[in-house]
Amino acid sequence: MSATHTRPDAGHVVVVGGGIAGLAAAHRLLDRGMRVTVLEAADRVGGKLLPGEIAGVRVDLGAESMLARRPEAVSLAREAGLAERLQAPATSTASIWTRGALRPMPKGHVMGVPGAASALSGLLSDEGLRRIEQDAELPRTEVGDDVAVGEYVAARLGREVVDRLVEPLLGGVYAGDAYRISMRSAVPQLFHAARDHASLTEAVRDIQAKGAAAARTGPVFMGIEGGVGRLPLAVAESVRARGGEIRLGTGADGLNRTPAGWEVLVDGRTVEADAVVVAAPARQAARLLRGVSGGAAAELDAVEYASMALVTLAYRRVDIALPEGSGFLVPPVDGRTIKASTFASRKWGWIGDEDPDVVVLRTSVGRYAETEILQREDADLVALSRHDLREATGVAAAPLQTRVTRWTDGLPQYPVGHHARVARIREHVARLPGLAVCGAAYDGVGIPACIASAYAAVDQLGGDLRGVEELTANPVQSLHGGAGE
Numbered sequence: 268m269s270a271t272h273t274r275p276d277a278g279h280v281v282v283v284g285g286g287i288a289g290l291a292a293a294h295r296l297l298d299r300g301m302r303v304t305v306l307e308a309a310d311r312v313g314g315k316l317l318p319g320e321i322a323g324v325r326v327d328l329g330a331e332s333m334l335a336r337r338p339e340a341v342s343l344a345r346e347a348g349l350a351e352r353l354q355a356p357a358t359s360t361a362s363i364w365t366r367g368a369l370r371p372m373p374k375g376h377v378m379g380v381p382g383a384a385s386a387l388s389g390l391l392s393d394e395g396l397r398r399i400e401q402d403a404e405l406p407r408t409e410v411g412d413d414v415a416v417g418e419y420v421a422a423r424l425g426r427e428v429v430d431r432l433v434e435p436l437l438g439g440v441y442a443g444d445a446y447r448i449s450m451r452s453a454v455p456q457l458f459h460a461a462r463d464h465a466s467l468t469e470a471v472r473d474i475q476a477k478g479a480a481a482a483r484t485g486p487v488f489m490g491i492e493g494g495v496g497r498l499p500l501a502v503a504e505s506v507r508a509r510g511g512e513i514r515l516g517t518g519a520d521g522l523n524r525t526p527a528g529w530e531v532l533v534d535g536r537t538v539e540a541d542a543v544v545v546a547a548p549a550r551q552a553a554r555l556l557r558g559v560s561g562g563a564a565a566e567l568d569a570v571e572y573a574s575m576a577l578v579t580l581a582y583r584r585v586d587i588a589l590p591e592g593s594g595f596l597v598p599p600v601d602g603r604t605i606k607a608s609t610f611a612s613r614k615w616g617w618i619g620d621e622d623p624d625v626v627v628l629r630t631s632v633g634r635y636a637e638t639e640i641l642q643r644e645d646a647d648l649v650a651l652s653r654h655d656l657r658e659a660t661g662v663a664a665a666p667l668q669t670r671v672t673r674w675t676d677g678l679p680q681y682p683v684g685h686h687a688r689v690a691r692i693r694e695h696v697a698r699l700p701g702l703a704v705c706g707a708a709y710d711g712v713g714i715p716a717c718i719a720s721a722y723a724a725v726d727q728l729g730g731d732l733r734g735v736e737e738l739t740a741n742p743v744q745s746l747h748g749g750a751g752e
Contacts, residue, residue: 278732281306281531281540283519283555286314287714288706289546290502291343291721293511296544299725301732303511304540306533308518308551312503315677315707316714318496321668322581324621326611327494328672329577330714331629332356335489337715339722340498344491347501352493355486357616362595363390364603364659365431369595375475378454379433380420382471391427398425399468407465413683416454417445423467435596439607441712442573442678443635452681452689452710492617495714519547522559528701542701542728546721548572549679549708559702563695566688570708572676574641575633578652579611579670582626586664589613589626595659604640604651605630608659625667630656635680645671679708701731 280296282289285307293303305312319328333340335355344353362369375386384399391399402423410419416437417429434445441448451458460470491497503513521532522543530537545552553567593614597603611627612618618627630652633641643651649669656662689709696702703724710720 278302278541279304279539280542280544280728280732281519281529281538282544282546283531284314284546284548284551284706285309285312285499285503285513285515286546286706286717287316287499287502288314288717288721289544290499290506291339291718292544292546292705292725293506293513294343294346294502295722295725297506297509297511299729299732303506304538305506305511305513306517306519306531306538307513307515310516312513312515313496313499315674316496316499317672318494318500319579319670319672321579321627321670322622322625324581324618324625324627325493326579326618326627326629327496328579328670329674330495331609331611331615332488332490333495333498333714335486337713337719339715339718340713341489341715343502343718344498347498347505349491349497349501352491352497354490354492354615354617356488356490356593356614358591358593358613359487360592362590362592363432363435364595364597365390365601369590369659372592372596373432376432377457377471377474378416379428379436380424380454380457380467380471381428382468382475384468387428387432390431395425395427395431399428401425402468403466405466408467410450410458410461413449413451413458413686415446415683416448416450416457419450419461420467421446430600431598434600435598435606438599438634439596439631441635441681442575442606442631442633443680447635447680447682449681449683449685452685490615490617498714519555522555522702524559524699540701542703542731544721544724544728545702545704546706546724548676548706550676552704552706552708556696559699560695563692563704566692566695567708569688571635571680571682573633573635573678573680574638574673574675575631575677576641576648576674577672578605578630578632578648579672580628580630580649580652580656580666581668582628582662582664582666584624584626587626587662589628589662590660594629597655597659599634603655603658605632605655606634607631608652608656628656628662641673641675678712697727701728703727 279302282293282305296303315329317329361372384396421429437445464470523530528541529543549567549570553564557564594609596607609629705720705724
């Protein structure tokens with residue numbers, strides 16, 4: 268963990284939002300020698316990364332893992348002092364609960380799209396497998412500027428592969444509808460490969476061939492001992508240790524452009540800044556930007572969100588016997604309440620190490636436009652989860668303790684055309700020197716993608732801040748000119 272501190276006369280950047288994107292932006296700004304203030308309306312940092320406890324065992328009550336094939340999250344964890352606590356999943360095998368049985372998660376696919384029909388043998392019907400084989404004989408299907416994942420895959424391989432595999436896999440990431448989700452934004456490698464190949468299965472095989480080397484370099488996902496929720500806490504500690512300020516329970520009420528930079532309205536007062544990074548969810552960002560960029564605000568207002576709930580259950584180990592693997596996904600077409608379950612104690616070795624007599628499971632409930640189920644009481648969500656767990660796994664014992672964590676408007680949706688909306692937002696924002704946006708609403712909802720968007724925002728500010736750095740480094744020059752000229 269770096270012990271460097273900012274100069275007292277360094278340029279000042281206000282970061283609005285203390286989720287992982289905002290904290291990553293603050294961390295990178297401190298690397299660039301800036302003075303940083305983070306404003307977070309909640310009473311804690313971390314956003315959707317939330318550490319918690321159940322039955323005396325530490326758990327994640329939000330996101331529980333991060334993609335390790337992208338470097339941003341793992342690198343930031345190491346920079347924040349968590350290198351020794353990084354931990355790969357103890358098992359990577361999982362299942363699909365469909366047509367009344369837990370069926371092994373197939374291999375040889377890209378977000379559920381197979382490179383050959385044989386990859387989905389045992390999951391799809393014989394008719395569904397034969398439909399996949401027709402892909403090689405079909406004329407080319409153009410993807411155009413963008414297309415819905417489900418629509419394109421169904422046209423090439425049939426609806427069954429979408430409904431039984433693509434939908435639950437995408438739903439686990441976006442809580443969305445595969446027939447609405449943008450292939451260009453949600454599965455970009457598949458989108459670009461599909462443009463280069465007449466056959467979709469051939470495109471998948473090309474992706475797999477190119478990714479074969481990466482597959483030998485380490486695990487796909489990574490966790491952190493004690494929970495991924497420790498990551499924002501460690502980054503926040505590093506930010507503070509290097510002179511950054513984090514104000515909790517302090518939201519930004521508006522922005523004003525000034526001749527010298529920016530004013531951030533906070534509780535009836537103004538905080539002056541040379542630059543501002545807005546790392547808030549789309550609706551909050553729209554509210555902040557409305558007075559300075561009506562165009563960006565209108566686009567941000569149009570970003571839709573899905574809500575969901577996580578049900579965490581702790582059992583006595585002697586009371587339950589789980590199937591193999593780290594858990595299972597549930598296709599919506601099967602009509603179940605839960606959309607997934609994670610056998611957390613089996614997936615993360617550190618949970619079992621904390622108390623070998625306790626087993627922790629998680630279920631998730633809620634998809635895009637599913638509002639009725641999330642209006643139920645916590646006790647109802649627990650009962651519905653227990654019912655589905657019993658049907659899928661045979662676990663009938665009463666849990667020691669349960670916790671329900673609701674993520675209202677927790678996941679931004681990426682419908683067809685999302686990339687174009689993001690481009691328009693950034694075009695509007697780019698017209699305002701010293702302003703940048705980042706977070707899950709733009710280029711990906713995963714932890715590495717959020718961190719990457721934060722770094723891109725800081726890079727965007729680079730040119731605007733360079734003049735500030737030069738002026739603060741040369742006080743004599745600052746008497747003869749400033750940012751307002």
